[in-house]
Amino acid sequence: MSLSSLCGRISDRTACLVLGFGAFALVGVGVVLGEALRLNPCPLCIFQRVLYLAIGCGALIAAAGRPLRPWGLLIALMAALGGIAAAGYQGWLQWMADPALECGFGPPNLMEQTVEWLGERWPRLFLATGFCSSKEWVFLGLSMAHWSLVAFAGYVGVLAAVARRSLGRS
Template sequence: MQWLDRLGPRPGLLILGVGAWGLVGAGLVIQEIDRLNPCSLCIFQRLLYLLLGGLALLGAALPRGHKAWSLGIAGIALAGFLTALYQTLMQAFPSIIDECSYTDPGPIERLVDWLGMQYPPLFMATGFCGSKEWEFLGLSMANWSLACFAAFGVLALWLAGGLTGVGGRKSA
């Protein structure tokens, strides 16, 4: 991964920001074309991608504190990874893990409901978390989101200098 050794904080943060917002755009296009019904966990992950992208683009604009920006991004990526992991487990083991819509609404569902009332085109949750309405190469959208959040988290930690042994990059 020599290209990572040459990647500085600003381009790295730009890649993270554009990548996260690009995933949101792609998700909206796929949702519209395939008439998908996103669940509250899907919408929450969408929100985390928007936050991650916004923080990354702010970090690219103000790269002086790139380590702090990168650590914040890694924290959001971890939250997204855990959310996508929970949804992946929910889809894999529907008899063991309660469907999000069948229980009392938790903080995530309440936040998503509120956001859906504020801006429905982006945040309205209408589906079930355990359903796999869309798959690509045998993986559901939750599976892909799990991989993307993991990649964003690794890149953010690398940019923060926390993975110097992996990429060989020296902390600046």
């Protein structure tokens, strides 16, 4: 069975539910992996966590039904595109390894302020303690930022396909 025929058999609601719960699962895996390996998430890591949560919420809104589906898909797709930007930037920082480009130098930007605010309220999930250029975890030659980039790109592709199929029927 090919991927396109499998995707054709899955309803839009089911696809949105899988995407939403998958995004929440990625956050859970990130938290557990961080705790188990004593990793120090940076502000960009935490911001990507927030974007995964936004994808999950958007996908669940889209799964709720027809009137909300376009809005939920838009939220999830915009969060996934933002994730590509954040993970791509973090991957570039890790490749460049220039301390002058590091997060936290200079006045905090809006993303850093948001992460700091979230970290004060829910430290177990959002406390940033690491450096953005640090590669503390590497699997198959890719850092966590690079794997996150792959995941966000996958979300963009699947969300775009679901949106095209779902909204094309309107």
